[in-house]
Amino acid sequence: MSNAPSQSALQAAGPVADTLLGVTGLLVAGAALIFLGVMALLALAARRHAGTLNARLWVIGGGVVFPAVVLVALFAYSEWHRPTWRAVPPKDALIVGITGHMWWWEVRYRDPATGAEIATANEIRIPVGRPVYFGLGSADVIHSFWVPALGGKMDMLPGRVQHLLLQAGSPGTYRGQCAEYCGEQHARMALHVVAEAPAAFDAWLSAQARPATRAASPNIERGREAFLANRCNACHTVRGVSEESRLGPDLTHVGSRLYLGAGTVPNTPEQLAAWVAHTQQLKPGARMPSSGERIDAATLQSIAAWLGQLK
Numbered sequence: 001m002s003n004a005p006s007q008s009a010l011q012a013a014g015p016v017a018d019t020l021l022g023v024t025g026l027l028v029a030g031a032a033l034i035f036l037g038v039m040a041l042l043a044l045a046a047r048r049h050a051g052t053l054n055a056r057l058w059v060i061g062g063g064v065v066f067p068a069v070v071l072v073a074l075f076a077y078s079e080w081h082r083p084t085w086r087a088v089p090p091k092d093a094l095i096v097g098i099t100g101h102m103w104w105w106e107v108r109y110r111d112p113a114t115g116a117e118i119a120t121a122n123e124i125r126i127p128v129g130r131p132v133y134f135g136l137g138s139a140d141v142i143h144s145f146w147v148p149a150l151g152g153k154m155d156m157l158p159g160r161v162q163h164l165l166l167q168a169g170s171p172g173t174y175r176g177q178c179a180e181y182c183g184e185q186h187a188r189m190a191l192h193v194v195a196e197a198p199a200a201f202d203a204w205l206s207a208q209a210r211p212a213t214r215a216a217s218p219n220i221e222r223g224r225e226a227f228l229a230n231r232c233n234a235c236h237t238v239r240g241v242s243e244e245s246r247l248g249p250d251l252t253h254v255g256s257r258l259y260l261g262a263g264t265v266p267n268t269p270e271q272l273a274a275w276v277a278h279t280q281q282l283k284p285g286a287r288m289p290s291s292g293e294r295i296d297a298a299t300l301q302s303i304a305a306w307l308g309q310l311k
């Protein structure tokens, strides 16, 4: 498991997460100290006879003054360290729009070259060392966006845009998870944040901005035709091939992603074919029908071959 993408707030991988971990450490250490202190006093009280302690002093001091001072101090400390909530993104921030769906994540960037929107799904690439300002919304029910290694958590509410600022301090892949129960497949609504050097990120973004590559062989071309003939495009966009539909993930560059089905299976040629054939076995209730009974195996293979090379 050591190579599995981290999903732990204890492995803070950026400045926002560092701050939250610091606050957590202080709260835990403080609570432990107070617990030990109370236990010591309890032991002392049990060994002494009543009357040798000044009960009034201990009740008022230990029961009222001490908690009041500690709680006010902790409140001030945690407010002081709370990541700032901003209605306006900082100047140098990358802006990414995320829409929660049952049970996947729609991800949108703006192409710095043309200003056009670039859609992808379930995987968020970000440049290391640059703040990323997320605009978070929902297409259906309440979801919650949480990538523990990078920072805080924010609910995604239908009809409203919330904001969250995260930043990665080092390259890596960080797992996130929907953190608000949203139905049957809530547990399989994961996402991955891939933080990479700014140059690699820029290259990735300009590749994502391009429409789908042309089919390079007759078998792959058959896959493209079968995708359209079987109306996969009723729910999926492939830029350059079909009209926009937001009912399912944008597949223009699906071959470049690490996982399929919001973290359900790794994105390999076998899993891609299996996903299309047996969607409902792999992710029961997912808003995509299985195609294994409707479409013959050879056609499914060519669809998978075509999708897999959409990098």
Ligand SMILES: [Cu+2]
Binding pocket: 143, 144, 178, 179, 180, 181, 182, 183, 186, 187, 189
């Ligand atoms: Cu959920």
